Amino acid sequence: xxxxxxxxxxxxxxxxxxxxxxxxxxxxxxxxxxxxxxxxxxxxxxxxxxxxxxxxxxxxxxxxxxxxxxxxxxxxxxxxxxxxxxxxxxxxxxxxxxxxxxxxxxxxxxxxxxxxxxxxxxxxxxxxxxxxxxxxxxxxxxxxxxxxxxxxxxxxxxxxxxxxxxxxxxxxxxxxxxxxxxxx
Numbered sequence: 551x552x553x554x555x556x557x558x559x560x561x562x563x564x565x566x567x568x569x570x571x572x573x574x575x576x577x578x579x580x581x582x583x584x585x586x587x588x589x590x591x592x593x594x595x596x597x598x599x600x601x602x603x604x605x606x607x608x609x610x611x612x613x614x615x616x617x618x619x620x621x622x623x624x625x626x627x628x629x630x631x632x633x634x635x636x637x638x639x640x641x642x643x644x645x646x647x648x649x650x651x652x653x654x655x656x657x658x659x660x661x662x663x664x665x666x667x668x669x670x671x672x673x674x675x676x677x678x679x680x681x682x683x684x685x686x687x688x689x690x691x692x693x694x695x696x697x698x699x700x701x702x703x704x705x706x707x708x709x710x711x712x713x714x715x716x717x718x719x720x721x722x723x724x725x726x727x728x729x730x731x732x733x734x
Contacts, residue, residue, distance in 0.1 A: 554591035555636045557626055557645040558601040559683060561586045561690055562611060564652045564668070571694050573674040573687065574609070574657055577665040583679035586686070587611075588645075590631065597646035605650055609666070610658025618699055620647040622689045624682035647686035649699070 562574040575584050589604035591597060598617060605611040625642035628634060636643075657666045669677070671691045678684050693699045 552593040553632060553635060554593050554595065554600075555628075555640055555643045556591045556597060556600075557588060557631065557643060558591060558597055558604055559586050559588050559624075559645055559647045559686055560601045560605045560611075560617075560650055561648070561683075561687055562605070562609065562650050562652050562657070563690065563694065564655060565694065570670050571691060572655075572668045572670060573691075574652070574666055574668055575674050575677055576608070576659075576663040577667075579662060579664040582664075584677040585680055586678075586683050598648070601646070601648040601650075608660045608662055610656070611650060611652065615653070616651045618649040618651070618690075618693075620649060620686055620689050620693075622647040622682070622686040624685070626682075645682055647682070647689070649686075649690040649693075 563571050565571045576587060577584050587605050587608045589600070589608065591600035592603075595603065598619065601617060602613045602615075605615070606613050624645040624647075626645050627642055628636070628640055631643060634640070655668055659666055667673075667677075671687065674687055675684055678687060
């Protein structure tokens with residue numbers, strides 16, 4: 551499968567009844583920085599499909615989870631991704647951001663990450679390395695707190711994406727997270 555000229559960023563979240571949202575952040579095994587789930591798209595995928603695949607590969611997050619496309623959009627220099635793979639005129643690629651609601655706090659880490667933490671907004675913001683991640687986190691947190699999360703995007707049904715308006719619904723989760731290492 552050929553690499554598409556875009557990145558995705560996925561921020562898992564959960565919310566307990568009557569409490570503040572918690573966010574899963576991941577420590578990269580190679581450079582030891584904290585970030586959301588991130589990865590590249592494939593030529594036959596939409597950004598949403600790429601987000602679902604990356605979240606499953608890096609965190610064991612079920613593909614059937616509820617995803618929310620965020621307005622936050624960044625660009626990343628191609629030299630930080632895979633060089634000039636798309637020719638000398640493609641200097642930056644977009645990074646599409648998504649939130650994913652977790653019904654369970656369970657995360658299964660891939661070897662790409664050494665650690666995962668479920669933390670409140672302030673701690674996540676402090677730990678995140680990249681400004682694009684901080685911007686998307688701020689947007690997601692604000693949308694959750696103001697109940698303006700928008701449209702839930704579930705897996706396609708008969709070639710179409712099912713949508714549910716969640717602007718007036720509460721988002722619930724569980725208290726303790728379990729992180730497992732994916733077996734090799």
